[in-house]
Amino acid sequence: MKKGALLFLVTGLLVAGLFRPAGSAIGADSLVVANDVAPRTMDPNVSLTDATIMVMRNLFDPLLTRRGGSGDLVPNLAERYEQLDEFRWKFYLRKGVKFSNGNPFTAEDVKFTFERLKDPKCCAEYLDQGNMVENMEILDDHTLIVKTPRPIPWFDQTLDFVFIIDKESTEKRAPGDMATKPIGTGAYKLIEWVKGSYLKLEAKNDYWRGAPPIKHIDYRPIKENATRFAAIMSGEVDFMSGIPIELYDKLDKNSDIDVIRRPGRRTIHLHLANRPGSPMADIRVRKAMYMAINEDEIIKKIMWGHASPAAQLPDPASRGYTEKIKRLPYDPDQAKKLLAEAGYAKGFQIKLSGPNDRYINDEKISEAVARYWAKIGIKVNLDIKPKAVYFPEFTKGGLDVAMLGWLDNTHDLAFMFGYMVHSRDTDTGQGSWNGTNFSDPDVDRALETSSKILDREKRRLALEEMNRLAQDEKINVIPLHYNVNTYALRKAKGIQFTARPDRWLVFEEFSLK
Amino acid sequence: MATYIARRIIQGIVVLLVVSILCFIMFRYTGDPVVTLGGVYVTDAGREEIRKAYGLDRPFYVQYVNFIAGALRGNFGVSYVTKVPAFDLILERVPASIELAVSAVILALLLGVALGVTTSLKPGAVRNRLIMAVSLGGISIPTFLIGILLVMVFSVYLGILPPFGRGETVTIGFWRTGFLTWSGIKHLILPCLTLTGYQLAVILRLTRAGMREALAEDYVKTAWAKGLSPGRVIFRHALRNVLIPVVTMSGLMLGELLAFAVVTETIFQWPGMGNLLLFSIYESDQPVIVTYIMLASVIILAINIIVDILYAFLNPKIRYD
Numbered sequence: 001m002k003k004g005a006l007l008f009l010v011t012g013l014l015v016a017g018l019f020r021p022a023g024s025a026i027g028a029d030s031l032v033v034a035n036d037v038a039p040r041t042m043d044p045n046v047s048l049t050d051a052t053i054m055v056m057r058n059l060f061d062p063l064l065t066r067r068g069g070s071g072d073l074v075p076n077l078a079e080r081y082e083q084l085d086e087f088r089w090k091f092y093l094r095k096g097v098k099f100s101n102g103n104p105f106t107a108e109d110v111k112f113t114f115e116r117l118k119d120p121k122c123c124a125e126y127l128d129q130g131n132m133v134e135n136m137e138i139l140d141d142h143t144l145i146v147k148t149p150r151p152i153p154w155f156d157q158t159l160d161f162v163f164i165i166d167k168e169s170t171e172k173r174a175p176g177d178m179a180t181k182p183i184g185t186g187a188y189k190l191i192e193w194v195k196g197s198y199l200k201l202e203a204k205n206d207y208w209r210g211a212p213p214i215k216h217i218d219y220r221p222i223k224e225n226a227t228r229f230a231a232i233m234s235g236e237v238d239f240m241s242g243i244p245i246e247l248y249d250k251l252d253k254n255s256d257i258d259v260i261r262r263p264g265r266r267t268i269h270l271h272l273a274n275r276p277g278s279p280m281a282d283i284r285v286r287k288a289m290y291m292a293i294n295e296d297e298i299i300k301k302i303m304w305g306h307a308s309p310a311a312q313l314p315d316p317a318s319r320g321y322t323e324k325i326k327r328l329p330y331d332p333d334q335a336k337k338l339l340a341e342a343g344y345a346k347g348f349q350i351k352l353s354g355p356n357d358r359y360i361n362d363e364k365i366s367e368a369v370a371r372y373w374a375k376i377g378i379k380v381n382l383d384i385k386p387k388a389v390y391f392p393e394f395t396k397g398g399l400d401v402a403m404l405g406w407l408d409n410t411h412d413l414a415f416m417f418g419y420m421v422h423s424r425d426t427d428t429g430q431g432s433w434n435g436t437n438f439s440d441p442d443v444d445r446a447l448e449t450s451s452k453i454l455d456r457e458k459r460r461l462a463l464e465e466m467n468r469l470a471q472d473e474k475i476n477v478i479p480l481h482y483n484v485n486t487y488a489l490r491k492a493k494g495i496q497f498t499a500r501p502d503r504w505l506v507f508e509e510f511s512l513k
Numbered sequence: 514m515a516t517y518i519a520r521r522i523i524q525g526i527v528v529l530l531v532v533s534i535l536c537f538i539m540f541r542y543t544g545d546p547v548v549t550l551g552g553v554y555v556t557d558a559g560r561e562e563i564r565k566a567y568g569l570d571r572p573f574y575v576q577y578v579n580f581i582a583g584a585l586r587g588n589f590g591v592s593y594v595t596k597v598p599a600f601d602l603i604l605e606r607v608p609a610s611i612e613l614a615v616s617a618v619i620l621a622l623l624l625g626v627a628l629g630v631t632t633s634l635k636p637g638a639v640r641n642r643l644i645m646a647v648s649l650g651g652i653s654i655p656t657f658l659i660g661i662l663l664v665m666v667f668s669v670y671l672g673i674l675p676p677f678g679r680g681e682t683v684t685i686g687f688w689r690t691g692f693l694t695w696s697g698i699k700h701l702i703l704p705c706l707t708l709t710g711y712q713l714a715v716i717l718r719l720t721r722a723g724m725r726e727a728l729a730e731d732y733v734k735t736a737w738a739k740g741l742s743p744g745r746v747i748f749r750h751a752l753r754n755v756l757i758p759v760v761t762m763s764g765l766m767l768g769e770l771l772a773f774a775v776v777t778e779t780i781f782q783w784p785g786m787g788n789l790l791l792f793s794i795y796e797s798d799q800p801v802i803v804t805y806i807m808l809a810s811v812i813i814l815a816i817n818i819i820v821d822i823l824y825a826f827l828n829p830k831i832r833y834d
Binding site for chain 1: 549559565595602675677678794796
């Protein structure tokens with residue numbers, strides 16, 4: 001009896017000792033942040049995945065960057081720049097910027113970075129960026145001229161995710177060191193990185209744009225939705241990016257937590273094939289397939305309201321977006337009529353390919369689309385695979401209908417179109433993400449002509465016209481919806497921040513009340 | 514005994530080779546790594562460049578032979594995703610997995626055997642029936658459900674235990690341990706309990722069944738008759754014979770928990786090996802996957818050899834030659 005009582009007492013004390021309110025970050029100038037994906041490496045030229053670039057943006061600087069709320073391109077390491085002609089751009093670099101090892105930032109570093117991007121062994125994902133630069137002419141320590149191999153009107157738009165590294169130290173280091181010890185000009189420096197667990201960042205007081213308000217950032221990637229939710233609910237983290245849509249309402253109702261929604265820039269859409277001789281070669285068939293889908297229902301029932309209908313591939317922030325394009329209405333009867341007119345009253349069979357682990361509820365969306373098409377007589381073979389298997393298939397091309405979600409980092413429709421809509425051309429490399437091998441000479445021509453226009457306004461009009469041509473007249477894709485970016489913050493922390501359209505968390509833009 | 518061990522090791526090497534060939538073949542067909550390597554903006558020409566740079570355009574058997582040749586020298590290739598050596602990537606994660614798996618197995622073993630013995634002595638008692646009923650839950654409720662329930666109860670509603678991560682860890686040499694800080698231990702509790710659930714139930718039932726049988730044997734009746742204290746009868750005579758199946762189970766469990774505690778590691782964002790494996794499969798990171806599975810095979814084979822040797826100590830009648 002006595003032994004039992006003692007045991008009970010000890011256990012009770014232990015449990016009581018554990019009972020401490022799970023505190024949030026110590027100190028008023030530190031923040032604990034949870035995101036859904038972990039960065040892969042600390043080498044800024046290796047990975048283009050959002051999760052990695054976002055962290056890189058805090059440790060390194062690009063030549064140009066996008067302002068938080070609007071996404072406009074503004075000078076960063078480059079104070080100003082001008083396009084000299086179709087092929088050449090001149091950059092005037094900022095003076096007095098230092099890397100975290102004390103080395104000064106100069107034009108040599110920029111040249112070195114871009115040359116490194118051409119090496120497939122180290123920087124395969126940035127190959128395209130590297131190959132966009134034919135050579136760089138250094139005029140002096142802070143001025144250089146870039147020459148592109150062909151006219152690339154959107155070249156400057158791609159510079160906000162190319163991060164500049166220090167030539168002198170990189171040449172001396174082993175590649176493995178680059179992956180774990182970043183030396184950058186960014187607002188923060190890396191204190192500690194435990195892969196898959198957390199990152200500790202500390203603000204640089206002598207940062208060239210001014211010391212960031214929040215001194216310590218504790219960045220924790222948590223992949224599992226339920227766990228991330230528990231983390232913010234329990235106060236273990238102060239700020240969370242990416243609220244699982246099924247748990248959104250619970251967080252919304254919680255009085256300790258603020259939720260923020262912002263229209264995202266990723267367009268979920270279906271690529272269509274137009275192979276001559278196949279049913280989808282007839283535009284009436286493609287139109288019917290478009291009109292048979294009840295997108296409002298998809299948004300309401302599958303996306304839980306956390307999406308907005310899309311009428312075109314680009315989002316409002318992209319040059320080439322036009323209000324003139326409207327979604328085709330949901331009209332299954334009209335769809336059936338169109339099919340009959342085209343001679344397919346009895347329907348036909350096609351394959352719908354998509355991923356199951358990439359976009360929110362991607363598999364459910366594909367299943368819903370298959371059901372809508374079954375209702376108008378089209379038999380759908382659903383081919384859903386994990387992204388590791390699906391994307392190689394997609395890039396090989398030749399699919400009938402393929403789902404994709406594209407986020408245009410360059411804000412320029414020509415870039416997107418060059419990859420996804422232009423006919424496949426192994427010589428120029430265009431169409432490498434044209435999963436259905438959609439091919440239309442009018443669209444190709446419109447894209448090629450627009451690339452030659454230097455005048456910004458004239459080019460914008462040309463892009464809008466190309467967009468309208470491809471979407472309204474040719475129906476090359478069926479746009480579904482734009483995603484919504486969600487964030488959760490603990491009210492008590494008083495976090496001030498503006499959600500960025502690219503969903504990056506740039507910590508120098510955060511502050512505490 | 515020495516020849517026995519040598520024979521087992523040779524068998525182990527054969528198994529390793531077979532496993533490595535199978536892995537190599539299988540993971541070639543689960544996704545093209547060139548797309549992983551090339552990322553979003555890669556062009557067709559870029560892809561070909563990458564394919565050549567990584568030697569992925571050479572025939573399969575050439576790639577395999579290169580891999581084995583490298584492996585013998587300790588070079589298991591470089592991760593496609595993070596561009597660091599695959600072996601180092603996995604090795605980094607080993608301490609976390611070992612601490613979790615070993616804690617779970619020790620807890621399951623101690624509690625399982627203890628409860629198994631007590632429930633076998635008075636099977637009809639209410640307390641013991643209750644324990645058996647709860648153990649049934651431990652076996653039938655899936656791991657991820659236990660994990661998420663624990664997180665909801667202890668982290669969200671009660672707010673007393675942290676829901677993810679390892680907490681503050683201390684690095685001794687290359688080993689990052691969570692045992693030396695209060696925060697580290699707190700973070701270990703929920704994942705450990707999640708993993709222990711099933712293992713505990715199995716060991717409990719196994720011990721109980723074995724003890725019930727042993728206690729009814731003649732030699733135990735003799736021991737009681739001789740007037741030995743209950744402790745000696747139960748532990749020194751009956752339990753010792755029950756321990757062989759228990760040790761086998763524990764060995765298997767330890768191997769499995771070390772290499773494949775994927776679900777628990779995902780739920781608790783535990784930076785262990787299982788977590789890494791899942792991520793690598795998603796990203797088609799072939800060097801890491803193949804290296805991992807070979808490593809897991811080595812661990813499991815080693816554990817089983819050790820378990821077999823332990824038998825000889827537990828039961829002197831077992832001889833190896």
